[in-house]
Amino acid sequence: MTKCVVAEDEALLRESLLGMLAEAWPELEVVAACEDGGSALEAIAAHQPEVAFLDIRMPGLTGLEVATALAEASPHTRVVFVTAYDQYAVDAFERGAVDYLLKPVARERLLATVARLKQRAPAGADPAQLAALLEQLGRALPAASRQPPLVWLTASSGAETRLIMVDDVAYFQSDSKYTVVMTQQGESLLRKPIRELLDVLDPNIFKQIHRSTIVNLKAIASVARDESGRGIVKLRTRPETLSVSQPFMTLFKNM
Structure with missing residues (x-):
């Protein structure tokens, strides 16, 4: 079939x-x-x-x-x-x-x-x-008509609500129905699923590298491939690394 x-x-x-x-x-x-x-x-x-x-x-x-x-x-x-x-x-x-x-x-x-x-x-x-x-x-092809990309957002950190400039975000990561927002200062929680962010982020700056992760290209220090073909992203402002699903590695070839 x-x-x-x-x-x-x-x-x-x-x-x-x-x-x-x-x-x-x-x-x-x-x-x-x-x-x-x-x-x-x-x-x-x-x-x-x-x-x-x-x-x-x-x-x-x-x-x-x-x-x-x-x-x-x-x-x-x-x-x-x-x-x-x-x-x-x-x-x-x-x-x-x-x-x-x-x-x-x-x-x-x-x-x-x-x-x-x-x-x-x-x-x-x-x-x-x-x-x-x-x-x-x-x-x-002309760019699709869309609203101007998101410039800032509000996210919670404990009892505090933070105003975060989108340019300061290193990456977004899915957390069930919500999204974790990672900046140099730490993590905050955005009460919105990660898929909805794909419609409002600048596609020239933010790229999906995994079903659950969107990264700021400006925050990437390097990208390497491990033995299994999976990509590993090192960040400029965060100590942790991010995994790139093997299918998404092609997106980095011309960068």
């Missing part, structure tokens, strides 16, 4: 695509349905599916960043991008022979895509061409 991961941050669109896939490809096994790029990357690395449907614009890692990381994390996974209409992206996908679906997803287009994916030797861009295309798209 063909395994598949679906990644779409909008719940209604995700459920709609899952329903259409169940009808168009009954034997397809959806092993994970994800709402952000980091979860998608970890799910694909864990399950090694034959197919992944990736929304281009997601919290945390974009679909393009996930696809780039898959060259190492799951090189045999065939990616289908799901995107709102953008003429530049459509033209680039067509030139690169990359599968894509436009929102709202049309049944006829999905059926044609499924037929191509079922081929034993599907045509498509080779890894080098795909990497070049993804880099080109990442530079050229």
